Amino acid sequence: MKIDLLCAEIGSTTTVVNAFNNLGGKRPVFLGQGVSTTTVQDGDVTIGLQRAKDDLQLRLKADSLEVTDVLATSSAAGGLTMTVHGLVPDMTVRAAREAALGSGAVIRAVTAGKLRPHDIERCRALKPRIIMVSGGVDHGERATALFNFEMLAKALPNVPILYAGNIDNHDDIRRLAERFGTPLYIAQNVYPTLDELNVAPAREVIQSVFESHIVEAPGMKRIRDMVTGSIMPTPGAVMAMAEHLYEVLGDLLVLDVGGATTDVHSVTWGSERFRPITTSPEPFSKRSVEGDLGVFLNRAQVIGAMTYRERSTLSPTYEQEIEKIPNMPCTEKETQLILPLVYACGREALTRHAGQLVEHYTPRGRVQTLRGRDLSAVNTVLATGGALTRLPTAEEMLRRLLNEAPAEKLYPPSSADVMIDHNYVMASCGVMARTYPEAAIQLMKASLLFRS
Numbered sequence: 285m286k287i288d289l290l291c292a293e294i295g296s297t298t299t300v301v302n303a304f305n306n307l308g309g310k311r312p313v314f315l316g317q318g319v320s321t322t323t324v325q326d327g328d329v330t331i332g333l334q335r336a337k338d339d340l341q342l343r344l345k346a347d348s349l350e351v352t353d354v355l356a357t358s359s360a361a362g363g364l365t366m367t368v369h370g371l372v373p374d375m376t377v378r379a380a381r382e383a384a385l386g387s388g389a390v391i392r393a394v395t396a397g398k399l400r401p402h403d404i405e406r407c408r409a410l411k412p413r414i415i416m417v418s419g420g421v422d423h424g425e426r427a428t429a430l431f432n433f434e435m436l437a438k439a440l441p442n443v444p445i446l447y448a449g450n451i452d453n454h455d456d457i458r459r460l461a462e463r464f465g466t467p468l469y470i471a472q473n474v475y476p477t478l479d480e481l482n483v484a485p486a487r488e489v490i491q492s493v494f495e496s497h498i499v500e501a502p503g504m505k506r507i508r509d510m511v512t513g514s515i516m517p518t519p520g521a522v523m524a525m526a527e528h529l530y531e532v533l534g535d536l537l538v539l540d541v542g543g544a545t546t547d548v549h550s551v552t553w554g555s556e557r558f559r560p561i562t563t564s565p566e567p568f569s570k571r572s573v574e575g576d577l578g579v580f581l582n583r584a585q586v587i588g589a590m591t592y593r594e595r596s597t598l599s600p601t602y603e604q605e606i607e608k609i610p611n612m613p614c615t616e617k618e619t620q621l622i623l624p625l626v627y628a629c630g631r632e633a634l635t636r637h638a639g640q641l642v643e644h645y646t647p648r649g650r651v652q653t654l655r656g657r658d659l660s661a662v663n664t665v666l667a668t669g670g671a672l673t674r675l676p677t678a679e680e681m682l683r684r685l686l687n688e689a690p691a692e693k694l695y696p697p698s699s700a701d702v703m704i705d706h707n708y709v710m711a712s713c714g715v716m717a718r719t720y721p722e723a724a725i726q727l728m729k730a731s732l733l734f735r736s
Contacts, residue, residue, distance in 0.1 A: 285346035287315065289720075291712035292333055293518055294358040294507070297322055297543030297580050298670050299332040301340050302712040303349075304727065312723035314707055314730065316344050329358075330506045354511045357518040357711045359390075359544075364494045364517040367393040367412045369432045370449075371419035374564060379474035380418040380448065383486035385571045388494070388520025389414070390545075399432050404439045414493050415443055416486070420450030422476045429453055430460070437464040444493050448474045448486040469493055481565045491520050514715050519547050519571060521714030522668060526551050527569050528717050528725055533664045537696055538710070539630055539682070540669035543580035546629040547669075548572050548637040554658030558641075558694070562654045570657060572637045577629040579622055579671045583607070590628045598624060619675065626671050627681055634685060638693040654694070662696035666732065668705035678704050707731035 288307055293300040299322045303315040318340025323332035341349050366389040370377030373396045384391055392410045395403050407415070415436055419429035429449040436445060437460055444467040447457045451473055461468035471486040495515045508515065516524070519540070526538050526549045535552035551569045554562070576585040583606055587595070599605070606625070609618045639656025665682055672678045682702045689695035709731050717724035 285341075285344060285349055287349055287351045288353065289716065290337075290349075290351045290354045291709075291716060292336070292354065292356040292507075292511075293711045294329050294333065294356065295322055295518065295542065295544075295670070296324075296359055296578075299323075299329070299336045300670070300708065301333070301336045302707075302709050303340060303344070303351075304712075304716070304723075307716070307720040307723040312720070312727050314709060314727055316340060317708065318343060328506070330510070333507065333510075353513055355513045355712075355715045356507060356511050356515045357521045357715050358507070358515060359388075359518040359542075364389040364414070364490070364520075365392050365410070365412050366390070366414045366416055366490070367395075367407050367410060368416045369395045369399065369418070369436070371425060371428050372396060375478075376418045376420065376449065376475045378564075379481050379483060380416050380486070382481060382567050382570065383448065383474050383483035384416055384490060385573060386483055386520075386523055386567065386569060387487040387490035388517025388523065388571075389490060390573065390575065395432075398428055399435050404435055407436065408439055412440075412443060414490060415440065415445045416490070417445060417447050418449040418474050420453070420473075421478060422451050422473050424450055426450055426453050430456055433457055434460050434464075437461060437466040441465055442467075444469060444496075446471060446486065446489055446493065448472065448489075451476075479565050481567050483567050487520070491516055494520075514718055516715045518711045519549075519573065521711040522547070523549050523569060523571055523714070524717060525710050525714035525724065525728060526666075528714075528721065529666075529728060530569075532725060532729065533701075535662045536664040536666060537659060537662045538666045538668060539634065539672065540710075541626050541629045541633075541667075541671040542578060542669050543671070544575075544578040544582065546574045546577040546633040548574075548633050550637065550657060550659060550662065552659065552661050555661040558654045558658050558660065561641075561652055562658070564655075566639075566657055570637075572633070574629075574633045574636060577633055579625045579629060583625060586625050586628050586632075589632050590624070594624060594628055622671070623675065623677065623681075626675060627684075630672070630681065630685055631688075634695070635690060635693060638695050640692045640694060656694075658694045659696050660694045662700055664701045664703060665696055666703050666705060666710075668708065668710040670708065673705050673708045703732040705731050706734035 289304045305313045318336040320335035448471040471489045530551045538549040540547040713724040
């Protein structure tokens, strides 16, 4: 069977392959999907990829698969791990962090100000794939970013460093990188002026660096040899597709409950109502990643994050029962058992992502300000990810999340449209959109409107 494009999503617990045809035509076709467990523990992720392809072939009832092009997204073996180093926590550090998360990174450490010896030792121990250094608005403070860059280049000479700080430092940064033999990437300043975020250029560079240095994961070098086009961090691909869907659906939020983490992506400028009382700038597209909220790898932490009411509905032997469930539930009973975990992940992650109104008392009286992300203008909430898209009650679960919004939080309204990525193709469409943007949107819309 001929397949024009195969998109592989290599996750922390599950590997998925999606097959597509006729991407250059008026009616692109989603052929089907194959699934397997990810085989990082076996020392080679290509084992799981081949099993997913075998599963696809079986589902398509094909004698063989003849694939023209292959794209991939990955969050296996920790995904895109980074450390981020800036100047002021609420300014350049925050801007750098937004850029890193939006690109699909998993941030292992964040520092503000000049690095101390124990910060350097921690970075060495974390072994990041990319380091990001920012600091200083353009034509502002210079010394901290230069100091941090030199310390990091000296301590981790082979790790790529992205500099996205004060433009006055560019020449000095290049000289330091040459001196220590550090792979250097330079992007526009993530915080060029006071109260201005400029995260998109850094995001693009981070994804490019990731693609160049992805071979560190077990078996990923062979994946690089197999792929004919792009490799993106899976969360970055989901974010890219969310931004494309904004042109069709308007302000939206994407909830991605996974085996290891739960991600929330929102694409919105927020409500006009709250802009006058916003205390700090927010990016147009924002991602938050909750590393302690995963249905399979972090079950104990998720149970610990449940509310009293949620825990009271569990059986006395729930923790023992849930431990017996594999990373890919196979029966209806297993699916029912993970429902409380999925809901708790979604509720906790959405609560952390959403901003809130805060009251301050001043000499002139009480003043109300907005702290964090305003989601009140979001009119569409999407669910993707292996955990949510395979649940028959996913739409009901999302509606419940909106209806039970904490009073102080700026959630999407309960009247927002709720849609499910039924075919589980959002990450695949995100990486596909680099080459076939129109086909990606059509396939994504078909997945959201699908009814079995």
